[in-house]
Amino acid sequence: MRPWQSGDFDRKRINRVLHPLAPAHAADSLHQVDLQRLWDRGKRLILIDVDNTLVQWKAENFAQPVLDWLAQAKQMGFNLCIISNTNRLDRLARLSELLGIETVRGRFKPSRAMFRLAMIKFKCKPEQTIMIGDQLFTDVLGANRSGIEAVWVRKMEGREFGPTSISRFMERLVTGSLYKSMVAPIDESPYPRQLESAKPLPEKTIVHQIVKFCIVGGTSFVIDTGLTIFLMEIVQVGGTKLSTLVGGWVLESIPFVANIANTPEKASAPILGGMAALVAMFNSFVWNRKWTFEVRGREERLAQLRRFYLVSILGAVISTAIFSLVYNAMPDHSTRAKIIAKVVAAGIAAVWNFMGQRMYAFRSSRS
Numbered sequence: 169m170r171p172w173q174s175g176d177f178d179r180k181r182i183n184r185v186l187h188p189l190a191p192a193h194a195a196d197s198l199h200q201v202d203l204q205r206l207w208d209r210g211k212r213l214i215l216i217d218v219d220n221t222l223v224q225w226k227a228e229n230f231a232q233p234v235l236d237w238l239a240q241a242k243q244m245g246f247n248l249c250i251i252s253n254t255n256r257l258d259r260l261a262r263l264s265e266l267l268g269i270e271t272v273r274g275r276f277k278p279s280r281a282m283f284r285l286a287m288i289k290f291k292c293k294p295e296q297t298i299m300i301g302d303q304l305f306t307d308v309l310g311a312n313r314s315g316i317e318a319v320w321v322r323k324m325e326g327r328e329f330g331p332t333s334i335s336r337f338m339e340r341l342v343t344g345s346l347y348k349s350m351v352a353p354i355d356e357s358p359y360p361r362q363l364e365s366a367k368p369l370p371e372k373t374i375v376h377q378i379v380k381f382c383i384v385g386g387t388s389f390v391i392d393t394g395l396t397i398f399l400m401e402i403v404q405v406g407g408t409k410l411s412t413l414v415g416g417w418v419l420e421s422i423p424f425v426a427n428i429a430n431t432p433e434k435a436s437a438p439i440l441g442g443m444a445a446l447v448a449m450f451n452s453f454v455w456n457r458k459w460t461f462e463v464r465g466r467e468e469r470l471a472q473l474r475r476f477y478l479v480s481i482l483g484a485v486i487s488t489a490i491f492s493l494v495y496n497a498m499p500d501h502s503t504r505a506k507i508i509a510k511v512v513a514a515g516i517a518a519v520w521n522f523m524g525q526r527m528y529a530f531r532s533s534r535s
């Protein structure tokens with residue numbers, strides 16, 4: 169393996185294709201990063217990766233030089249913020265508390281989300297911020313995408329998260345080219361200016377969320393319809409359709425239902441259709457939680473599930489009520505009227521569900 173090299177990178181000598189992965193500086197370890205130099209270059213906010221930068225993977229005991237470096241940074245007046253991709257939020261909270269350093273939660277690096285949140289939190293601009301981390305494809309790439317310069321530190325000794333080996337392999341492919349641009353420390357570098365590749369930070373999150381929410385809604389609709397047909401029409405028990413058996417049982421147990429549903433199949437619809445709807449809602453919960461609203465950690469999963477079902481069931485009630493209102497308000501009760509009423513009801517229910525999930529069910533996903 170290529171030996172580690174510390175020093176400054178001359179951006180002008182790096183192929184443009186590699187600019188998103190190019191750090192401003194490489195250091196042997198976190199505590200080798202020259203704080204005075206950062207301060208002199210106008211940096212006021214230091215974003216720090218956790219695993220293999222601050223502490224070994226999974227560990228919670230810090231080396232003394234790391235603690236000394238952090239204490240010096242605080243004393244000099246730097247703002248410090250932890251930016252980690254870890255899913256172990258309990259450990260992250262302990263580390264943050266132990267060090268007295270805040271952390272932000274958001275989409276994983278190299279997304280710009282956590283970088284942006286940290287800069288908002290500490291009221292710092294990208295040019296006042298520096299990211300320090302051990303991975304090119306998360307720490308450095310995320311920083312460059314956010315217009316922030318990065319210090320790449322040598323990975324600590326010890327194991328790391330399994331899939332990281334893929335990005336380590338890719339790192340090795342570009343390391344040689346990056347090292348070719350390494351120069352002895354020069355006056356104007358390595359933290360000289362806003363990167364030319366820096367992009368503005370548009371607020372795209374809600375648009376992304378709406379698109380993902382619609383895709384998840386589509387999959388849940390397919391599951392709901394497919395499962396309803398499967399349970400009502402296909403599943404048989406002892407040669408009799410499940411819907412006939414369930415409906416027969418409903419009509420026998422609750423005779424009142426016969427006033428509304430005159431066949432066993434119709435009487436079984438609320439139960440079998442309801443089961444399919446609950447499964448489809450669970451599908452929405454899983455994907456909207458993980459993908460649309462990007463909730464991390466496991467702590468609040470049950471509370472979120474309860475809030476999610478409350479929103480979704482109320483959404484179903486709203487949808488039914490609006491359908492009935494619109495349908496009855498139509499001059500005729502044709503199929504066309506039915507379709508229009510369904511579309512209006514589904515549209516309003518979708519807005520309700522989206523807002524309810526974003527602002528209530530998964531509200532703790534944003535810090």
Ligand SMILES: [Mg+2]
Nearest residue numbers: 217219220302
């Ligand atoms: Mg790391």
